[in-house]
Amino acid sequence: MIAAVATTLECRTRPAPRPEPLDLAGSVERRPGIDVDAYLRLYRHVGADHLWFSRLYMSREELAAILASPLTEVHAYRLDDRDEGILELDFTQDGACEIKYFGVARDLQGTGAARRLMNVALDRAFAHEGVRRVWLHTNTIDHPRALDFYRRTGFQPVAQEIEIAPDPRLNGALPRETAPHVPIFE
Numbered sequence: 001m002i003a004a005v006a007t008t009l010e011c012r013t014r015p016a017p018r019p020e021p022l023d024l025a026g027s028v029e030r031r032p033g034i035d036v037d038a039y040l041r042l043y044r045h046v047g048a049d050h051l052w053f054s055r056l057y058m059s060r061e062e063l064a065a066i067l068a069s070p071l072t073e074v075h076a077y078r079l080d081d082r083d084e085g086i087l088e089l090d091f092t093q094d095g096a097c098e099i100k101y102f103g104v105a106r107d108l109q110g111t112g113a114a115r116r117l118m119n120v121a122l123d124r125a126f127a128h129e130g131v132r133r134v135w136l137h138t139n140t141i142d143h144p145r146a147l148d149f150y151r152r153t154g155f156q157p158v159a160q161e162i163e164i165a166p167d168p169r170l171n172g173a174l175p176r177e178t179a180p181h182v183p184i185f186e
Contacts, residue, residue, distance in 0.1 A: 002051060002167045002182060004139035007147060008159040011134045014126040015154025017119045021112040026079035028087070028120040034067055034074050036060050042076060042083045046103040048178045050142045053168035055101075073124060077104055077117050084108050085117050089125055097125035099136035109143065118153055139163055141182055 031038075040063075043055050055063060066072050071092045077085025085104035091097050099121055104113045125134040136155070138146045151157070168174040169184060176184070 001164055001185065002141065003162060003164045004141045006137050006139040006161050006163045007157050008135060008137045008161075009147075009150050009155035009157050010136075011122070011154050011156070012132065014122055017122070018115045018153060020116045020119070024112045024116060026077055026084065026108070026113055026116070028075050028085075028117055029078050031074045031076050031083075034076075036064050036067065038083075039063070039067055039074065042086050043101065044174070045083070046086045046105055047101070048174055049106060050103070051168055051174065051179050051182060052101070053165070053173050056168065056173040072100075075117070075120060075124075077108065077113055079108070079113075085113060087117050087121050089121065091128055091131070095130050096133040096135060097128060097131045099125070099134065102136065103143070114149065115153075118149075122153075141179070 040055065043052060046052075058066075067074060069092075071090065073087075073089040073091075075087040075089075076083040077087075085108060086101050087099070088101040089097055090100045102117065102121060104117060108114070122134060125131055135158075136150065138150060143149075147157075167184060169176045169178055170186065
């Protein structure tokens with residue numbers, strides 16, 4: 001099993017966009033119609049270091065339905081014709097948008113790419129009709145600076161809980177060598 005402290009954060013008004021480095025390469029592109037395989041490659045590329053696993057346990061049909069829903073938006077941070085970041089917005093809750101998945105690949109961390117991706121996330125979320133709350137959650141297995149990043153962006157913590165789940169490295173969902181900073185207990 002793996003355990004983490006999860007923090008839920010929210011914004012009730014659009015915070016000012018955070019400045020991006022002037023020479024920052026890459027762009028954020030919406031990926032309507034992204035297929036399951038491309039989505040899962042990106043999801044693993046960005047999330048494996050943080051043991052993202054929930055989408056790996058879904059049936060292909062269930063994931064395809066989410067990706068095809070008009071209430072889901074998927075965006076990629078593109079650099080040199082490669083997807084290097086993921087943003088998934090979920091508009092299924094009335095008056096709210098959940099930033100379901102958010103992150104950039106290891107090589108882009110600390111470059112300003114996450115700021116650009118978050119600026120797009122907040123623009124898209126608050127531009128959606130009726131959205132008064134944008135929220136997300138992070139946990140202690142995510143990037144060690146994730147919580148501070150979200151707070152600097154304008155999110156406020158509103159709840160915490162303990163998450164316990166089967167270790168995805170022990171059931172084959174992720175390679176065993178993934179996330180070596182998280183101990184494996186057998």
